[in-house]
Amino acid sequence: MGFFVWMLAQLVVATGFSNRDTLVFASLLAVNCALVYFLPRGGGRDLGWRLRLLFYPVAMNLLYFVLGTAIPAIHSGHEDAALQAVDRALIGTNLSIRMQPWVSPVLTDFFSFCYMLYFLYLILGQFSYLFGDLAVLKKYYAGLFSLYAVGYFGYSLFPALGPYVAMGDQFSVPLGGGWLSALNEKIVLSGSNSVDVFPSLHCGNALYILLSDYQHKRWRFWAYLVPCIGLWLSTLYLRYHYLIDVLCGLLLGWLAWKMANRYLREQPA
Structure with missing residues (x-):
């Protein structure tokens, strides 16, 4: 809810009350408040809790696309130069450039497959827990959607395009690959909101889901471990992504998992 309030305030100042994105954030905030107020909170009100929690995957995935216009309204330009400077301070250059000697069509197809598999893993994770144990669901959603909110906040502070676009002229080796790579590239370029680089929620969300699965769905942990790496x-x-995006994404994913487990321990039995 904090992210909704912060973005709504920023949009009202930047664009006014009648702007489409302002209205979207205001509507989602109103729905969230209504669900918290009206749906039952008691331990035995199982269906009410699940309906209330279902709001978060719907809202946060919808907001991903809204951020493509909302963030430029409050933060003009991109911060790729700043992220590149951090990478240079860490390793002296850009890691994607250093990885160019590895490039081959087979590797490009493999990594494209791993990248696309994330979307399936994310959806399965959100909805498989929705129909499982209620206490675990509360914990899982508390951590995952706190992670989303912090990630989206990062997008608003450091909107960026990523090396593929912002540093395209610095790569001397094309990625190549077959139809799988072409499909992944098409999905990414057409589906990106052009601000979703820092931090890497692909890395953070995947780590969070992987750690949660190790606790609660061990078979899925082992099934996804290699594709996740x-x-x-x-x-x-x-x-x-830049290296700093990946490092911060992984750190946030781990912190969200720790927070979620603390949340579960503090809930009454």
Whole structure:
């Protein structure tokens, strides 16, 4: 809810009350407040809790696309130069450039597959927990959507395009690949909101879901472990993220998981 309030205040100042994005944030905030007030909170009100919590995957995934116009309204320009400067301070250059000797069609297809598999893993994670144990669901959503909110806040402070676009002229080796790579590239370029780089929620969300699955759905942890590692590497190999994006995303994912487990321990039995 804090992110809704912060973005709404920023949009009202920047664009006024009648702007489409302002109205979207105001509407979502109103719906969130109504759900908190009207839907039952008691431990035995199982369906009410699930309906209330269902708001968050719907709202936060909808907001991803709204941010493509909302963030430029409150923060003009992109911060790729600042993120590139951090990477240079860390490793002296851009890691995607350093990875160019690895580039091959087979690797590009493999990493493209890992990158696309994230979307399926994210959706499965959100909805499989929705129909499971209620206490675990509350914990899982508390951590995951807090992670979303912090990530979106990062987008608003450091909107960026990523190396693939912002540093395109600095790469000397094309990624290549077959139809799988072409499909992934088309999905990413057409679906991006052009501000979604820092921090990497691909990395943060995937780590959070992986750690949660290790606790509650061990079979899925082992099934996704290798593709998840491939996903983290793919964000750099495919030139979508800077190193600092990945590091901060992983840190946020781990912190969100720790926070969620603390939340569960503090809930009454």
